Amino acid sequence: MKGGNLTVWSFFFLEGFSRYPKLEIVLFVFSLVMYLITLLGNSTLILITVLDSHLQTPMYFFLGNLSFMDICYTSASIPTLLVNLLSSQKTIVFSGCMVQMYLSLAMGSTECVLLAVMAYDRYVAICHPLRYPIIMNRQVCVQMATVSWVTGCVTALLETSFALRVPLCRNLIDHFTCEILAVLKLACTSSLLMDMIMLVVSVLLLPIPMLLICISYVFILSTILRISSAEGRNKAFSTCGAHLTVVILYFGAALSMYLKPSSSSSQEVDKIISLLYGVLTPMLNPIIYSLRNKEVKGAVRKVLVAAPAVVAG
Template identity: 90%
Template sequence: MQGENLTSWSFFFLEGFSRYPKLEIVLFIFSLFVYLITLLGNSILILITVVDSRLQTPMYLFLGNLSFMDICYTSASIPTLLVNLLSSQKTIVFSGCAVQMYLSLAMGSTECVLLAVMAYDRYVAICSPLRYPVIMNRQVCVQMATISWVTGSLTALLETSFALRIPRCGNLIDHFTCEILAVLKLACTRSLLMDTVMLVISVLLLPIPMLLICISYVFILSTILRISSAEGRNKAFSTCGAHLTVVILYYGAALSMYLKPSSSGSQEIDKIISLLYGVLTPMLNPIIYSLRNKEVKDAVKKVLGKMYLQQTQEHL
């Protein structure tokens, strides 16, 4: 089968965590629990940003987009992981692999851009509060969110189309999902074009947005430290703390995954890192924003209270 083209493979085997059979049932329970919490938490955040008029602001528009991304991102890979953890034949058809790779790349890339957009939103809100309603009007916010989605979708399409064209000498993917770096390891020969595309896109979507976020927070911190009242400083810190925590979690894992030399660690470490930023981060996002934001907590209580009251009236 050596040297055959990718089109000859109708399916792939996913190595996953099959080298640790005793660990698979633990990972299944952990992944299922985290996935359900992710769906519930992010769905509630989307719901409250739609139904609560107090949350019809730019920050919560972006937060709703972030929650929708997290749902799509985890749904692209976790169901396959759950099935394969309980199956002895860990396979995925070629079309399913292509869709999974594209969705994971598209959602991850979009989130990179959106986190930078959210940092800019916080910068304007704190450094230019009087001009904030004018600068961050709804039309501008929708355009910025759209640019994030278009950028993520197009870069993912470019990466996926190039990756799927490369001839492969096997169909055993040493990963629990069709992660692009793991799939590229099946290539019969290195492709300079593919390496260049991956490097350029990785730089555009990881260090550059991260640099913009850092610059935004330098100005934000400088402005906060000039606030005279302790209450004002605490309020400013609380509005940025949740976003900054999410940025550190997401970019920390993503940078360690995509910008490290391929020989610097084992594939098992890559799988663990992928599991952390692909499963834990989407679950933690709504929790972090809920814990650090009084408006979100109040809106959640309001929505849940209405749902409980409605159910009570129906039973009566």
């Protein structure tokens, strides 16, 4: 459907992995299992941080936000992927495509800022332990989380609203989701303004938070190395190790997608990276944070023990 100089499509075809029909069932099973584990793991983490009073600390408050974000992020794109993997007609309506694009950008952008906030939280906890309850009080934590959400949602709104103004000459998206870079490849002409917005937002939400995280961990490492107790050092490394692992996984995938030359890799490679970025990382977050964490393990055991009693009662 065309009007004036602007092409408006009522729906889009999603190429997805249709070039590899034999792999689609395997990818469906893989994606479904990962998605269910993501929902279960992150929902459990949110539940125990709300129910267990020992986990109502700044670190677990931010972790609860991260888990909620991961649920929203995967739910924005994975259900569509699962339906299309089993369908011969892989389509999505225009409005659904734009909502999917916005939610993916908003959740991904918010997570970038939140991971930097969590690094600052660890910096205060380890480098200024006596002042930690004062500096990271409830009000400050809520404000930091709010800034993360607002930053992510506003930048996503900016990118999506400008992407809507770009005239598209085709409606076949070479991706399994309405990922903004894949949609912009359908543009009739390149838009310098759109390119500048994408670059500015990418720099604002990727290298800058990464720099803040690195600075925080330079001070953290310096403080840990001065701890005389081996047990104290191990505890500090344990709490920071989980966060660093998530940071490396998340920012590694994001940087490879958004801050690389457009011709440096094929679209097929981008799809695989997007799948890992969108399914594997959110699934691993609760596992990474709970694997070596005695408090989380203890809280999960309490919930599992209490659940049958509640059902029986």
